[in-house]
Amino acid sequence: xxxxxxxxxxxxxxxxxxxxxxxxxxxxxxxxxxxxxxxxxxxxxxxxxxxxxxxxxxxxxxxxxxxxxxxxxxxxxxxxxxxxxxxxxxxxxxxxxxxxxxxxxxxxxx
Amino acid sequence: xxxxxxxxxxxxxxxxxxxxxxxxxxxxxxxxxxxxxxxxxxxxxxxxxxxxxxxxxxxxxxxxxxxxxxxxxxxxxxxxxxxxxxxxxxxxxxxxxxxxxxxxxxxxxxxxx
Numbered sequence: 001x002x003x004x005x006x007x008x009x010x011x012x013x014x015x016x017x018x019x020x021x022x023x024x025x026x027x028x029x030x031x032x033x034x035x036x037x038x039x040x041x042x043x044x045x046x047x048x049x050x051x052x053x054x055x056x057x058x059x060x061x062x063x064x065x066x067x068x069x070x071x072x073x074x075x076x077x078x079x080x081x082x083x084x085x086x087x088x089x090x091x092x093x094x095x096x097x098x099x100x101x102x103x104x105x106x107x108x109x110x
Numbered sequence: 111x112x113x114x115x116x117x118x119x120x121x122x123x124x125x126x127x128x129x130x131x132x133x134x135x136x137x138x139x140x141x142x143x144x145x146x147x148x149x150x151x152x153x154x155x156x157x158x159x160x161x162x163x164x165x166x167x168x169x170x171x172x173x174x175x176x177x178x179x180x181x182x183x184x185x186x187x188x189x190x191x192x193x194x195x196x197x198x199x200x201x202x203x204x205x206x207x208x209x210x211x212x213x214x215x216x217x218x219x220x221x222x223x
Contacts, residue, residue: 008150032209043200043214044153087153089212097168098143098212102152
């Protein structure tokens with residue numbers, strides 16, 4: 001079983017829709033959580049960190065559920081420019097590796 | 111702006127060649143990482159380093175080695191390239207503090223023929 005798992009999608013939703021992704025992690029020692037966005041043929045870039053209390057950045061909301069060991073990303077009022085692959089990442093401790101999920105592909109249609 | 115620079119965007123090498131992929135970061139990051147990315151498999155960690163001359167194996171270290179002689183530079187070495195090492199290679203770095211993001215280089219698409 002992979003340490004970090006995501007539904008690969010693709011999610012194909014109309015513009016303006018709300019879409020949510022989940023990402024599960026198996027190591028309860030995970031301490032830091034992130035969502036990255038990767039456009040086609042580009043490197044991943046940080047979308048947002050995920051804090052224990054949940055956090056919001058414009059149309060994007062990230063949540064952490066430690067009891068069930070998952071993080072989520074909610075995108076409201078989706079735009080065509082949101083089409084990308086979304087990767088979740090977890091980190092165990094300060095010196096340790098960052099583990100990525102395999103990514104969820106999102107396609108927004110007009 | 112943080113800059114993580116990989117030496118090549120595209121490389122074509124022959125089977126059996128020794129291949130060096132170089133990565134340099136300019137933000138004094140302690141941690142540096144090498145990943146490979148393949149369709150359907152996501153980002154898989156090959157090696158990482160948390161200090162000069164320190165290295166730890168990731169999930170798929172076989173066929174690879176690394177070198178970190180200076181803090182800003184992390185090299186990935188394919189001792190004898192094989193066709194199954196054809197992939198996108200991504201270098202990343204971050205500070206050792208807990209909740210800090212990783213910054214990625216632009217990637218090197220390596221083709222082994």
